[in-house]
Amino acid sequence: MTRPPSPLIAQLASELEPVRPVRMGHGRALLAVSVAATIGIVALGLGLWSGPLHGEAAGMFFVANALIGLVGLVSALAVIRMAGPRVGARQDGARWLLAALAILPMAAVLLAAIEGQIDWHEHATHGPECFIAGTCGGALVAVALVAWLRRGAPVALRVAGFYTGVAAGALGSFAYGLSCPVDSIGHLGIWHVAPVAVSAALGRAFVPRWVRW
Numbered sequence: 283m284t285r286p287p288s289p290l291i292a293q294l295a296s297e298l299e300p301v302r303p304v305r306m307g308h309g310r311a312l313l314a315v316s317v318a319a320t321i322g323i324v325a326l327g328l329g330l331w332s333g334p335l336h337g338e339a340a341g342m343f344f345v346a347n348a349l350i351g352l353v354g355l356v357s358a359l360a361v362i363r364m365a366g367p368r369v370g371a372r373q374d375g376a377r378w379l380l381a382a383l384a385i386l387p388m389a390a391v392l393l394a395a396i397e398g399q400i401d402w403h404e405h406a407t408h409g410p411e412c413f414i415a416g417t418c419g420g421a422l423v424a425v426a427l428v429a430w431l432r433r434g435a436p437v438a439l440r441v442a443g444f445y446t447g448v449a450a451g452a453l454g455s456f457a458y459g460l461s462c463p464v465d466s467i468g469h470l471g472i473w474h475v476a477p478v479a480v481s482a483a484l485g486r487a488f489v490p491r492w493v494r495w
Contacts, residue, residue: 309362309430316426320419320457328461343465346386347456350474353379354452357445361427364442365434376445383475390471408464409473416477420454431493439490447485451478
């Protein structure tokens with residue numbers, strides 16, 4: 283004897299609508315577009331520093347900016363993966379890179395203490411400008427990652443918010459850093475890393491409110 287279909291199940295099934303699957307490739311493409319647009323805005327608005335091409339940049343310029351950019355990239359890819367519902371996902375790569383990035387401000391403060399430089403470097407007036415520009419420069423990346431998280435179903439919202447902030451701050455600072463001619467450890471270690479810390483705190487506080495499902 284066949285049972286008649288349940289009216290409740292039939293009602294629930296009638297309300298179902300097909301949804302587009304969340305593909306990681308789409309998220310990576312969205313990230314690439316946002317980063318390219320950020321760099322393009324910096325290049326058009328401020329111009330890129332030609333020092334690296336002419337051999338005028340110190341080694342610290344390449345080390346600091348490469349590390350900041352790598353932290354942003356790995357953190358952004360971690361956020362893209364978080365859009366898929368999963369429990370217990372580890373972000374060891376991003377954590378180790380953040381630990382490595384923390385060496386830069388520690389070295390800057392240590393050298394400042396040893397050398398007795400209160401201002402940390404001879405171009406201290408450029409520091410706040412780089413901090414503000416680097417923090418604001420991550421806006422497009424933040425919008426792209428939040429939009430991607432809203433498409434998916436992230437489980438750990440605070441962790442996703444934290445790494446969204448890290449990615450936005452690091453990639454914004456990286457993009458602006460391509461135009462900054464100050465290449466001392468005091469400048470890069472303080473003013474170019476500070477946007478990462480501030481954006482991480484803002485992301486952890488506000489992104490979960492915008493992504494909650």
